[in-house]
Amino acid sequence: xxxxxxxxxxxxxxxxxxxxxxxxxxxxxxxxxxxxxxxxxxxxxxxxxxxxxxxxxxxxxxxxxxxxxxxxxxxxxxxxxxxxxxxxxxxxxxxxxxxxxxxxxxxxxxxxxxxxxxxxxxxxxxxxxxxxxxxxxxxxxxxxxxxxxxxxxxxxxxxxxxxxxxxxxxxxxxxxxxxxxxxxxxxxxxxxxxxxxxxxxxxxxxxxxxxxxxxxxxxxxxxxxxxxxxxxxxxxxxxxxxxxxxxxxxxxxxxxxxxxxxxxxxxxxxxxxxxxxxxxxxxxxxxxxxxxxxxxxxxxxxxxxxxxxxxxxxxxxxxxxxxxxxxxxxxxxxxxxxxxxxxxxxxxxxxxxxxxxxxxxxxxxxxxxxxxxxxxxxxxxxxxxxxxxxxxxxxxxxxxxxxxxxxxxxxxxxxxxxxxxxxxxxxxxxxxxxxxxxxxx
Amino acid sequence: xxxxxxxxxxxxxxxxxxxxxxxxxxxxxxxxxxxxxxxxxxxxxxxxxxxxxxxxxxxxxxxxxxxxxxxxxxxxxxxxxxxxxxxxxxxxxxxxxxxxxxxxxxxxxxxxxxxxxxxxxxxxxxxxxxxxxxxxxxxxxxxxxxxxxxxxxxxxxxxxxxxxxxxxxxxxxxxxxxxxxxxxxxxxxxxxxxxxxxxxxxxxxxxxxxxxxxxxxxxxxxxxxxxxxxxxxxxxxxxxxxxxxxxxxxxxxxxxxxxxxxxxxxxxxxxxxxxxxxxxxxxxxxxxxxxxxxxxxxxxxxxxxxxxxxxxx
Numbered sequence: 001x002x003x004x005x006x007x008x009x010x011x012x013x014x015x016x017x018x019x020x021x022x023x024x025x026x027x028x029x030x031x032x033x034x035x036x037x038x039x040x041x042x043x044x045x046x047x048x049x050x051x052x053x054x055x056x057x058x059x060x061x062x063x064x065x066x067x068x069x070x071x072x073x074x075x076x077x078x079x080x081x082x083x084x085x086x087x088x089x090x091x092x093x094x095x096x097x098x099x100x101x102x103x104x105x106x107x108x109x110x111x112x113x114x115x116x117x118x119x120x121x122x123x124x125x126x127x128x129x130x131x132x133x134x135x136x137x138x139x140x141x142x143x144x145x146x147x148x149x150x151x152x153x154x155x156x157x158x159x160x161x162x163x164x165x166x167x168x169x170x171x172x173x174x175x176x177x178x179x180x181x182x183x184x185x186x187x188x189x190x191x192x193x194x195x196x197x198x199x200x201x202x203x204x205x206x207x208x209x210x211x212x213x214x215x216x217x218x219x220x221x222x223x224x225x226x227x228x229x230x231x232x233x234x235x236x237x238x239x240x241x242x243x244x245x246x247x248x249x250x251x252x253x254x255x256x257x258x259x260x261x262x263x264x265x266x267x268x269x270x271x272x273x274x275x276x277x278x279x280x281x282x283x284x285x286x287x288x289x290x291x292x293x294x295x296x297x298x299x300x301x302x303x304x305x306x307x308x309x310x311x312x313x314x315x316x317x318x319x320x321x322x323x324x325x326x327x328x329x330x331x332x333x334x335x336x337x338x339x340x341x342x343x344x345x346x347x348x349x350x351x352x353x354x355x356x357x358x359x360x361x362x363x364x365x366x367x368x369x370x371x372x373x374x375x376x377x378x379x380x381x382x383x384x385x386x387x388x389x390x391x392x393x394x395x396x397x398x399x400x401x402x403x404x405x406x407x408x409x410x411x412x413x414x415x416x417x418x419x420x421x422x423x424x425x426x427x428x429x430x431x432x433x434x435x436x437x438x439x440x441x
Numbered sequence: 442x443x444x445x446x447x448x449x450x451x452x453x454x455x456x457x458x459x460x461x462x463x464x465x466x467x468x469x470x471x472x473x474x475x476x477x478x479x480x481x482x483x484x485x486x487x488x489x490x491x492x493x494x495x496x497x498x499x500x501x502x503x504x505x506x507x508x509x510x511x512x513x514x515x516x517x518x519x520x521x522x523x524x525x526x527x528x529x530x531x532x533x534x535x536x537x538x539x540x541x542x543x544x545x546x547x548x549x550x551x552x553x554x555x556x557x558x559x560x561x562x563x564x565x566x567x568x569x570x571x572x573x574x575x576x577x578x579x580x581x582x583x584x585x586x587x588x589x590x591x592x593x594x595x596x597x598x599x600x601x602x603x604x605x606x607x608x609x610x611x612x613x614x615x616x617x618x619x620x621x622x623x624x625x626x627x628x629x630x631x632x633x634x635x636x637x638x639x640x641x642x643x644x645x646x647x648x649x650x651x652x653x654x655x656x657x658x659x660x661x662x663x664x665x666x667x668x669x670x671x672x673x674x675x676x677x678x679x680x681x682x683x684x685x686x687x688x689x690x691x692x693x694x695x696x697x698x699x700x701x702x703x704x705x706x707x708x709x710x711x712x713x714x715x716x717x718x719x720x721x722x723x724x725x726x727x728x729x730x731x732x733x734x735x736x737x738x739x740x741x742x743x744x745x746x747x748x749x750x751x752x753x754x
Contacts, residue, residue: 412700
C-alpha cells in the first residue's frame, strides 16, 4: 500500500513538472491590432528581449544601438542576449519554455520552420502603415526571401550573394585576361587548367586553378545557373537527379577529379578553401561577399571579384542569396515597441555600418549604392558585382520546414561525391532518397 | 533484472555496505547528517536525471517540435524506428565502434603490468598516460583532427617515413571509424590502466611466491595467477567501457559530424540530430529508449556470462 502511495506521489510530481515546463496550449492572445495612429516614440513603453548571434564586436555594436534607441524611447527597456554559438538551440529552447525573445536574428531558411508553426509576427500591416519605412526601400529579392505563404516575417538587415573571387597576380603570371560578366564555365575551366601547377616539382599539385567549399549556397549557384534545381518549385519533389542539376555537379567534380585543377575535400584536408585562396594557392574561389573583410588583409597578391560565370548549356548564370532579418515573435507583449526597435535596427545606423564593414551588403538599395559600400579605393575594385545580379539570376536555398534534414542530407549524402569515391548519379540518388520523406506533402 | 539484482546482493560489495539507519544517540545524529548532505545530490539526481528519464518515456508517444504543443502520436514513433534504415545503420556503426574499442583494454592491461614493475619514474609515466583521460574531448578531438589531416597531419607523415601513403582518415568512409576507434584507445588507455593497476596491486604477493617456488616462469605466473585474480577488475573495465563507448558522442560530433556519408553516425549522434536539428523530440526519445534497452540487455548478458570467467577470491 505504502508503495502505491509513493508511486502515486511520484507520478503526480512528474506530471506537474512536465506540464509546468511544456508550452502553454492556450497561447496568449496574439496582437492582431495594428497601430493605426503612430504613437510618439517617448510614449511607447515595454520590456523587450533581443537575441542575436555574432562576434564580440557585433555584441558591442548592438548594445550601442540599444543605448541610442533608448535616448528616444526612454519607456522601453531592452534586454540583450548575445549567443555566439548554438544560436538556434537557444532560440528553440526559449520558444519551448514559453518565453520567446521579442526580437531575433532570423535567417530565411530557418524562418519557414518558425513561421509555419505560427510563432512569428507577420509584419505586412506594420510596414504598410508606417510612413517611415516601406518594402520598396529594400532589394525585392530580400523581401521575397522573408515572405512565406504571402506574409512577411522579417525585415532584412543585410545580405550576400555568391561571387567569383580571383587572384589577379596569378592571372597576370599565366597571361590570362581577368574574368568578366561574359565569362562562361568553359573560360573558367581553361583558366583553371593554365593556373594549376606543381610549383616545387614534388609531383603534387600545390597551386590550384579553382577552389570551392561545398555548401548548398556555393554549389547551388552552379546548379541554378545550369537551369537545374535542388527541390521542385513547390518543394514536394527532389530534383537534384535532373540532368541540368547533375550536369552542374559533374562540371565541378570534373574540375577536381578529371582535370585535377581544383582540390577535393581529401586534398584540402583540414585546410579550408578560404585559406587556400587567401594564401595565394588558388586562382579562383567561389564564396559569398562576407569574405571581403578578411581578404582585405591579403598583402601578397591582388584580387578582385566577378560574377559567377555563365553556363554554356543554359546561357544563364545563377547565384544564391544569404540574408538575415530581424523578426518579431508572435507572442510578444509589446508589438509596437518591438516594431519601433526593429525599425531602428534595420534603419540608417545599421545600414551605414554594414556598408562600411566588409562582411555583408546593406539590405536597402540606397545604402548598397552608396560610396561607403562601393569604395573603389579598397579591394575589391568591383564590389558592385555583389548587387549586379538580375532578378532571374537570384535564387534561394530550397527552404522547407524540415530544413535540418535538408542540411544533413546535403552534407552527408554528397560527401563521398566530393571525395571522388562515389559517382554523381549515385550520390544525387542517395540524396533524394534521404530527403524525400521530409518534404512537405 | 531480478536475477541480476540478486547476484549483486550476494556479491561481497553489497555485503560490505552498511546502511546508516536512524538508530540511537551518536549513530542517529551521524546518520541524519549523512542524509542531510546526501539530500542535495539526491535531489539533483532526481531533477536532472530521473525526471528526464521518466519524461523521455512519456514524450516518446508524442510528436513535439519544441515550437508548438506536443501532439499525441501513439505508437507511430516506435513503428518508424523499425523501418528507419538510418537507425539500423547507426546501430551497426555503434557496434562497430564498441567492438573496435574493446581491444583497447588489452593496451591498458599491458601498460598496467609494465607500470606495476618497480621502474624509475613510474609515477611520471602513470601521470603521463593518465593525462588524455582528464583532458576534455573537445580539445582532444580538435587536435586529432589535425593529426589525421591527410596532407599536413602527423599520422600520415609518420606513415610516410615507413613508405606508406596514408588515407584521408576522417574523410574516407572506410577509415573514419577506425580513426575514431584509435583516438578512443589513446584517450581511454589511461583510465582503464589506473583501474587495472589498482587491481594488480590488490593481488597478494604470496600467490606469486608460491607459484615461484613451484617453478612457474613469468608467463605462467601471469597466466595462472595475475589474470585469474584480475578478472573482477577486468570485468568492471569491460562493462564500463562497453556502456561508455555505446554512448559515444562528443568525438563524433567534433571530428566527423557523423560523416563522411553516414559512416560514423552512431545512435546517440543520430538521436542528437533528431532532437536538435530535426526537432523530432518524440522520435529522439524513442531512440533513447531503444538505446537504453540495448545497453541494458547487453549488461544483463554480461552479468550472466561473468560467472563463467570471473573469479572472486
